[in-house]
Amino acid sequence: MTAQGDGSREKYTIGEVVEQLRPEFPTLSVSKIRYLERRRLLSLSRTRGGYRLFSRRDVELLxxxxxxxxxxxxxxKVIKERIDRGEPFYSSQDSPDGLSRLAEDRTYTREELAETVEVEPPFVDELASLGVIGRNGDLKQRDVEIVRMAREMAKYGIQPRHLRGIMAAVEREAAMFKQILNPDLRSGDEARIAEAMHKARHLAGVDSRLKELMMASIIESFAP
Structure with missing residues (x-):
């Protein structure tokens, strides 16, 4: 893409940004970006002619x-609240995917994870032994969040061993998603595999929201 503007700071047109991000987000369009700007999630600079310009930071925020x-x-609304709180989403010009990538890639020892979440190492060990964390061999940022939520549930008497049933249900649902997407996952075509992984993450998000709504309906029935 052609750099614009003053100094070494790169600027991109809205069309260039759509072209850059569409492999990751196939449904991305110019109109969607304009909508996000109207909702004040993006604050873009403009040329004298009124054309939107994106900095690298704007691209990573998008x-x-x-x-x-x-x-x-x-x-x-929730995304905007996160942005307004100043949650990090990039690190530097040299690594546009920045802090989010660094957080995802960092690994922890059991002691480091326990100290981060303020639990005892045996609590971490039990979750690991059940396959709730460390499924790929390493303890990562995702595992930190899982342990943090498990600690919160433990306050109500729901111990790690009780999460075995939840983990089994998650594995069944993941197996269903994999079966649906297997033709693409096993195609050997990198583009098809990447698209299948994108669909799997989207399905997981929809599934999570669906269960949240179903649970809310059930909880409402608790009250006599």
Whole structure:
């Protein structure tokens, strides 16, 4: 893409940004970006002729918003609250995917994870032994969040061993998604595999939101 503007700071047109991000987000369009700007999730500079210009930071912020929509199925109001709180979404010009990538890639020892979440190491060990964390051999940022939520549930008497049933249900649902997407996953075509992984994450987000709504309906029936 052609750099514009003053100094070494790169600027991109809205069309260039759509072209750049569409492999990750196939449904991305110019109109969607304009909508996000109207909702004040993006604040873009303009040329004298009124054309929108994106800095590298703007591009990474947009990627962050789209990931939260597609992978966590969050409403725009919640995403805006995260942005307004100043949550990091990039690190530097040299690594546009920045802090989010660094957080995802960092690994923890059991002691480091326990200290981060303020639990005892045996609590971490039990979750690992049940396959709730460390499924790929390493303890990563995702596992930190899982342990943090498990600690919160333990406050109500729901111990790690009780999560075995939840984990089994998750595995069944993941197996169903994999079966649906297997033709693409086993195609050997990198583009098809990447698209299948994107669909799997989207399905996971929809599934999570669906269960949240179903649970809310059930909880409402608790009261006599």
């Amino acid at each position: 990627r962050y918003i789209l990931k939260l929509q597609d992978e966590e199925y969050l409403p725009l």
